[in-house]
Amino acid sequence: MHYRITTLHSLEIIYMLKEVPQYDAKVVEQNIQKFWDEIDAYSRVRELRKNGKKFFFVDGPPYTTGRIHLGTAWNKIIKDSVLRYRSMSGDHILERAGWDMHGLPIEVKVEGVLGFKSKKDIETYGVGNFVAKCKEFALSHRDEMTVQFRNLGVWLNWKEPYMTLRDEYIEAAWWTLKQAHVKKLLEKGLRVVNWCPRCETAIADSEVEYADETDPSVYIKFQVMGEENTYIVIWTTTPWTIPANIAVAVHPSFEYAKVRVRKDGKEEILIMAEQLMANVLKQGRYRDYEVIETVLGENLRIEYDAPLGDKVPAQRKFSHNVYLADFVTAENTGCVHIAPGHGIDDFELGMKNKLPIFCPVGPDGRYTEEAGDYRGMHVRDANKVVLDDLTVNGLLLASGKISHRYGHCWRCKTSIIYLATEQWFLRVTDIKEQMLAEIEKVKWYPEWAGSARFADWVKGSRDWCISRQRYWGIPIPVWVCESCGETEVMGTRHELEKRTGVSKLPDLHRPNVDNIHIKCKCGGQMSRVPDVFDVWFDSAVASWATLNFPHDEKALKDWWPADFITEGHDQTRGWFYSQMGASLIAFGKAPYKSVLMHGFTLDTEGKKMSKSLGNVVSPEEVVAKFGAESLRLYVLSQNAPWDDLKFSWDEVGNVHRMLNILWNVYRFPLPYMVLDKFNPLEIKGTAVALRLEDRWILSRVSSLIRQVDAAMLEYNLHKATRPISEFILEDLSRWYIQLIRPRTWRESNDPDKLAAYYTLYEVLVTLTKLIAPFAPHISEEMYQNLVRNVDPKAPESVHMCDRAVPREEFIDTELEKQMNIIREIVEASSNARQKLKRKLRWPVKKIVVAPKKEDVAAAVRRLEEVLKEQTNAKEIVLLAPGETWEELGVEVLPVHAALGPAFKKEAGRVLAELKNADGKAIRRAIAENGSFELKEWTLTADMITFRDSIPQEIAQAGFSAGDVYVDTELTREIECEGYAREVIRRLQDMRKELDLAVEEEINAVVEIRDERVLELVSESKDFISGEVRAKSMALGSGIEVEGDLVKDWDVEDVRMKMGICRN
RNA sequence: GGGCCCGUAGCUUAGGCAGGUGGAGCGCUCGGCUGAUAACCGAGAGGUCUUGCGUUCAAAUCGCAACGGGCCCA
CATH class of the missing domain: 3.90.740.10 (Valyl/Leucyl/Isoleucyl-tRNA synthetase, editing domain)
Incomplete structure (x- = not known):
C-alpha cells in the first residue's frame, strides 16, 4: 500500500497510522484490487485454509454473451460474500468460476457476424471453420466478462475456470451419457418437439420463450x-x-x-x-x-x-x-x-x-x-x-x-412449430420419484423454493430431449450401426481412441469426431449420430466436471456433492433441474446439499429490464457512479435474496452515503491519533479506563456480530448487512463519535482519551473483519491502515483474518437497553429545547426526567454523565417513577356536565372559585378522600380533571417511557458560557476558512458592540483562547479589528467583528 | 389456463410464520450543529397496509376471490 511505511529519518522506519483523504470509492477499489493482485491474495487465502472444513461450491456458469447485467452481478456478489464469509470462518473452499460456452445463442451471433441465413451457409463455409469462430467468440467474451466480474471484487478461481468447451469437460458429459445408456435411460424416439424452423433444430422446453402474437382464429x-x-x-x-x-x-x-x-x-x-x-x-x-x-x-x-x-x-x-x-x-x-x-x-x-x-x-x-x-x-x-x-x-x-x-x-425469436422427429431422450420420467425424494433431502433457502416450486416443476416434467441438430456443442458420443441399428456410447476420449484406432484428435468438437467409424459386431459400419447436446446438458454435469471427473476420482470422493449453490429462480427449471436429473442418472443422488434461490433484478417500476423497453441499467454504470462497494451492499441489503429486486438509483446513493459515513468515522480520529502517536499495540492488554459509553459500543459491536452470524447461517444476507449499516449510522456515527469528541480534542495524554482511542480502534478493526465479506475493498483499505500500518506481523490482508467473534466479556445487554433510553431522553430534550428555541450550544440550568418505570430511572442514574453532556445541562433531576415534578403547577379543569346538574344556579360561582383554587391541594384531597371542600361546596372526583401547567421557561417533551422537562432559565453563568460558545464557533469557522491545521495557533481580535455581552465574554477569555488555540486575544468595544481574515457576525442580535491571523 | 413468489407513505422497505395503537430510510417543509464539514443532527407533514368477501371480541398479519407485477409452465 502506498502509505504503509513512514520514513522518519533516513535510518529509522516506524510503523504508524496515517491520515487519509476523503472517500473516493474508485481510488480505493482500484488500489485494493491492485494490491490483491500484487500479493496474490486470492490464492493465498485459499491456501491458508487448506486444513479447514471442506466447503465445495459450484458456480452456476454464466453464458458467454459478452456483457454482464445487474442480475449476474447480484448473483456473483452473493456467491462472493458467502464464500468470503465461509473462508473467514475457517472453511477450506473449493470452487472454480464456470463458463457456459456452447450452444445456439453463440451460433446465432456468429451467423449474424458472418451474414449467414441458414444451415446451408454454415455447411458451405465449413463446419470446422464455423466451430472455430464460435470458439473464438466464446473465449473472447469470457475474457471480457471476467474483467467485469473482477471489478466487482468477486473472488473466484478465474485462473482455472471450468469451461464447457474444454475436452475434459466434454468427457464428463460423455461419461454421464454413457451411464444413462448403461442404465437404459437413454433412448431414441419419435416425439413431437419444439422446433425452430430458422435454426432447424429441436429446442428444449426451457428454450421456448412465450410472447404475444396475432394469429388466425x-x-x-x-x-x-x-x-x-x-x-x-x-x-x-x-x-x-x-x-x-x-x-x-x-x-x-x-x-x-x-x-x-x-x-x-x-x-x-x-x-x-x-x-x-x-x-x-x-x-x-x-x-x-x-x-x-x-x-x-x-x-x-x-x-x-x-x-x-x-x-x-x-x-x-x-x-x-x-x-x-x-x-x-x-x-x-x-x-x-x-x-x-x-x-x-x-x-x-x-x-x-x-x-x-x-x-x-x-x-x-x-x-x-x-x-x-x-x-x-x-x-x-x-x-x-x-x-x-x-x-x-x-x-x-x-x-x-x-x-x-x-x-x-x-x-432468434422465430415462432416455433411442433414437429414429430427422431430425437435422443433421457428418460427422466423414470426417475421422477427418486428426484422428488432427493429434493426433500436438499436444504432449500427459502424452504418453498424446493418444496413448492421445484417439486412442482419436477412433477410436471417430461422426458428430456438432449439432441440438437446443430454444430457448436458437445458432440453426442453415440455411434449407431447403419446395418443392424446397434448403439454404442463412448464415455471418454481414451475409449473412443481405443475403439476406433483414431488418435491425436485436435479436440473433441465437430467436425473432428464426425467421420470416425466403428466396426459393428454384425460387420456393419457404425457412425456417430450427427447431433450435439442440448446446452443444458453441458451445465448439468458441472458439479463433477469441475472436479475433473471422470479422470480424477479421488476429488469426487473427497468433495462431491456440492455444499452450496445459488442461482436465480429461473434456474428452477434450468440448472437446479438439469443438474438434479443428470446427477441421479450418474450417481443416484442429488449433486448439491443446499441451494439459495435468489430473485431477478427489475426496473424501478417492477418491470423486467429489457433492451426493447430501454430500462436496462448495467452494473458498470452503477460502479462508475458509486463504486462497486455501493453496488455490492445495495444488492445484498435491499431485499431478501429470494425477492425480486426493484433497482433504484436513490437507494444505491443511500448505501454510498452510508459507506461515506463509515469512511468519515474511520477518518475522524486519525489526525488526533497520528498527532498523539497512538500505538494500539502498546495499549492492548494494559488497563484502560473504559467509560460506560466505551463499554456500550463494545457491547453493541459484539451483539452485532452475533446478529450477523445468525443471519448468515440461513443465508439471510439482507439480515446480515442491514444491521451493519444501522450500527454504523446510528450507534457509531450519530452517537458514539459525538460522545467521544471532547475526549479526542484533549491535548494532554490522559487515560480517558486513550480509552476512547482504544475503544474506537477496537470497534473499527472489528468492523473491518465483520464487513469484509460484503464490502471487501473498503474493509481492506481500513485494515491496511489500522492494522498493517501498526503491526507488520498481522495477516497481510483482512481476508486472511479469522471472522470477527463476539467478545462475551463485553456483552452487556442491560447497558445497551439503558443507552437506548438515554438516547430517547436526549432526543426528547432536543425536542423540548426547540419549542423554546434554545440552541444546544447554550447550556440549560437543569433537565428533569419523569420516568414511568424504574428501568428508566436506573438508566438515568447509571448514564447520568452521558445524559448531562449530550443535553448540555448543568444538572439532571430524576423523579421517582410516577412522581409529578413539584415545580409544575396544576390546573383544575371543571367538568361542566357534572357540575351543572349538581350545583344548578350556583354552578357559575363554583366555576369562578375553581379558577382561583389551589390545584395541588385539590389533587391531594381527591387522591386521599375522593372529594374535597371548596368553600361551602363539596366536589367529587367526577366533577373535575387536572392538567399540568408548565412554567414559561420550562419546555416539556415526552418519550416512550416518560417525560422530560428542560429548564431554560438563563443565569449569568449560562449566558457567559453561551456567548463564549457562540464566539468559539465563529472563530473555529474562520480557522477552517483559512484552512489551518488542527494544531496551528492564531492571534485573534474580537470586537463586541454590546457592553453587557462584552463583559460576559470577557469572563471566558481564557476558555475561548484555549478552545481556538489563540496565543493572543484582544477583546473590546470599538477596537480595531484586523488579521488574515476579518468577518462581521450577528450573534443573537449582537453585532460582533472578528479577525484572526496565523501566528 | 396452472404452480410459486410479491403488492405497506411520492420512492425503497420493516412488520406477516406465532392476529392486539404500522416502524424506518430517501425525498419534502421547518429548525439546529460546526475541526467527520461537498459531512452531520432534530422536528413536522405524509398511510383506505392493492380491492372485495370471510374467520375472529380484534386482521397489514389467517382463509377465499379479484386486480397488478415477477419467474416458471401449458
Whole structure:
C-alpha cells in the first residue's frame, strides 16, 4: 500500500497510522484490487485454509454473451460474500468460476457476424471453420466478462475456470451419457418437439420463450362421411396444420349437439359441444337454427373426410375419426383438431390410438413431398393458402384474428412449430420419484423454493430431449450401426481412441469426431449420430466436471456433492433441474446439499429490464457512479435474496452515503491519533479506563456480530448487512463519535482519551473483519491502515483474518437497553429545547426526567454523565417513577356536565372559585378522600380533571417511557458560557476558512458592540483562547479589528467583528 | 389456463410464520450543529397496509376471490 511505511529519518522506519483523504470509492477499489493482485491474495487465502472444513461450491456458469447485467452481478456478489464469509470462518473452499460456452445463442451471433441465413451457409463455409469462430467468440467474451466480474471484487478461481468447451469437460458429459445408456435411460424416439424452423433444430422446453402474437382464429367444418351436408366443427389458430389433420378429439362427458342451420337459403347440420353452440352460431352468422339431437361425447361415433384430401393425396390413405380426450376444454367448439405430427397432446393421443404420426413438414419449415400441392411452401406462408383452399371446399365457417401467447425460439425469436422427429431422450420420467425424494433431502433457502416450486416443476416434467441438430456443442458420443441399428456410447476420449484406432484428435468438437467409424459386431459400419447436446446438458454435469471427473476420482470422493449453490429462480427449471436429473442418472443422488434461490433484478417500476423497453441499467454504470462497494451492499441489503429486486438509483446513493459515513468515522480520529502517536499495540492488554459509553459500543459491536452470524447461517444476507449499516449510522456515527469528541480534542495524554482511542480502534478493526465479506475493498483499505500500518506481523490482508467473534466479556445487554433510553431522553430534550428555541450550544440550568418505570430511572442514574453532556445541562433531576415534578403547577379543569346538574344556579360561582383554587391541594384531597371542600361546596372526583401547567421557561417533551422537562432559565453563568460558545464557533469557522491545521495557533481580535455581552465574554477569555488555540486575544468595544481574515457576525442580535491571523 | 413468489407513505422497505395503537430510510417543509464539514443532527407533514368477501371480541398479519407485477409452465 502506498502509505504503509513512514520514513522518519533516513535510518529509522516506524510503523504508524496515517491520515487519509476523503472517500473516493474508485481510488480505493482500484488500489485494493491492485494490491490483491500484487500479493496474490486470492490464492493465498485459499491456501491458508487448506486444513479447514471442506466447503465445495459450484458456480452456476454464466453464458458467454459478452456483457454482464445487474442480475449476474447480484448473483456473483452473493456467491462472493458467502464464500468470503465461509473462508473467514475457517472453511477450506473449493470452487472454480464456470463458463457456459456452447450452444445456439453463440451460433446465432456468429451467423449474424458472418451474414449467414441458414444451415446451408454454415455447411458451405465449413463446419470446422464455423466451430472455430464460435470458439473464438466464446473465449473472447469470457475474457471480457471476467474483467467485469473482477471489478466487482468477486473472488473466484478465474485462473482455472471450468469451461464447457474444454475436452475434459466434454468427457464428463460423455461419461454421464454413457451411464444413462448403461442404465437404459437413454433412448431414441419419435416425439413431437419444439422446433425452430430458422435454426432447424429441436429446442428444449426451457428454450421456448412465450410472447404475444396475432394469429388466425378459424372455425373449420369437417364433412361427416355418409351424412350429406353434415359437419363437425373445429377451431384452430394454426391452419397450416390442417393438411396434417388425422382426427378430432371430443370430451367424453360433454354433450354434443347436432344443429340444423340455415343461411343464404342453404341448410346444413353442424356438430359441436352443446354449451358452445351460441358462440359457434354467432361466429358463423347463422340466424335460424334447430337442435336435432344431443349426444354425450363418449357416444359420438363419427368418421369424416380429410378436409384437404384433394390437395394432399397422402391423406386419402388415412381414415379420420373422432376420439375421446380429457384435455378437451369447453372453449370454442369443444371439438379439437388433431394433427399427431404437430402437437404434443395430438401426438400422445395418436400414439394411444395407434394413429399415423403424419408430419408432412421438413426441418426447414417447408412442406415435404407428402404434402402434395403444398410441397415446398413454407408453413409461415401457408395459413392464407390453406384458408383459401378450405373456402373453395366450402369448409370455412368463420375466420378472424386472435392475440395470444405463443412460443418463440428464445434466441432468434422465430415462432416455433411442433414437429414429430427422431430425437435422443433421457428418460427422466423414470426417475421422477427418486428426484422428488432427493429434493426433500436438499436444504432449500427459502424452504418453498424446493418444496413448492421445484417439486412442482419436477412433477410436471417430461422426458428430456438432449439432441440438437446443430454444430457448436458437445458432440453426442453415440455411434449407431447403419446395418443392424446397434448403439454404442463412448464415455471418454481414451475409449473412443481405443475403439476406433483414431488418435491425436485436435479436440473433441465437430467436425473432428464426425467421420470416425466403428466396426459393428454384425460387420456393419457404425457412425456417430450427427447431433450435439442440448446446452443444458453441458451445465448439468458441472458439479463433477469441475472436479475433473471422470479422470480424477479421488476429488469426487473427497468433495462431491456440492455444499452450496445459488442461482436465480429461473434456474428452477434450468440448472437446479438439469443438474438434479443428470446427477441421479450418474450417481443416484442429488449433486448439491443446499441451494439459495435468489430473485431477478427489475426496473424501478417492477418491470423486467429489457433492451426493447430501454430500462436496462448495467452494473458498470452503477460502479462508475458509486463504486462497486455501493453496488455490492445495495444488492445484498435491499431485499431478501429470494425477492425480486426493484433497482433504484436513490437507494444505491443511500448505501454510498452510508459507506461515506463509515469512511468519515474511520477518518475522524486519525489526525488526533497520528498527532498523539497512538500505538494500539502498546495499549492492548494494559488497563484502560473504559467509560460506560466505551463499554456500550463494545457491547453493541459484539451483539452485532452475533446478529450477523445468525443471519448468515440461513443465508439471510439482507439480515446480515442491514444491521451493519444501522450500527454504523446510528450507534457509531450519530452517537458514539459525538460522545467521544471532547475526549479526542484533549491535548494532554490522559487515560480517558486513550480509552476512547482504544475503544474506537477496537470497534473499527472489528468492523473491518465483520464487513469484509460484503464490502471487501473498503474493509481492506481500513485494515491496511489500522492494522498493517501498526503491526507488520498481522495477516497481510483482512481476508486472511479469522471472522470477527463476539467478545462475551463485553456483552452487556442491560447497558445497551439503558443507552437506548438515554438516547430517547436526549432526543426528547432536543425536542423540548426547540419549542423554546434554545440552541444546544447554550447550556440549560437543569433537565428533569419523569420516568414511568424504574428501568428508566436506573438508566438515568447509571448514564447520568452521558445524559448531562449530550443535553448540555448543568444538572439532571430524576423523579421517582410516577412522581409529578413539584415545580409544575396544576390546573383544575371543571367538568361542566357534572357540575351543572349538581350545583344548578350556583354552578357559575363554583366555576369562578375553581379558577382561583389551589390545584395541588385539590389533587391531594381527591387522591386521599375522593372529594374535597371548596368553600361551602363539596366536589367529587367526577366533577373535575387536572392538567399540568408548565412554567414559561420550562419546555416539556415526552418519550416512550416518560417525560422530560428542560429548564431554560438563563443565569449569568449560562449566558457567559453561551456567548463564549457562540464566539468559539465563529472563530473555529474562520480557522477552517483559512484552512489551518488542527494544531496551528492564531492571534485573534474580537470586537463586541454590546457592553453587557462584552463583559460576559470577557469572563471566558481564557476558555475561548484555549478552545481556538489563540496565543493572543484582544477583546473590546470599538477596537480595531484586523488579521488574515476579518468577518462581521450577528450573534443573537449582537453585532460582533472578528479577525484572526496565523501566528 | 396452472404452480410459486410479491403488492405497506411520492420512492425503497420493516412488520406477516406465532392476529392486539404500522416502524424506518430517501425525498419534502421547518429548525439546529460546526475541526467527520461537498459531512452531520432534530422536528413536522405524509398511510383506505392493492380491492372485495370471510374467520375472529380484534386482521397489514389467517382463509377465499379479484386486480397488478415477477419467474416458471401449458
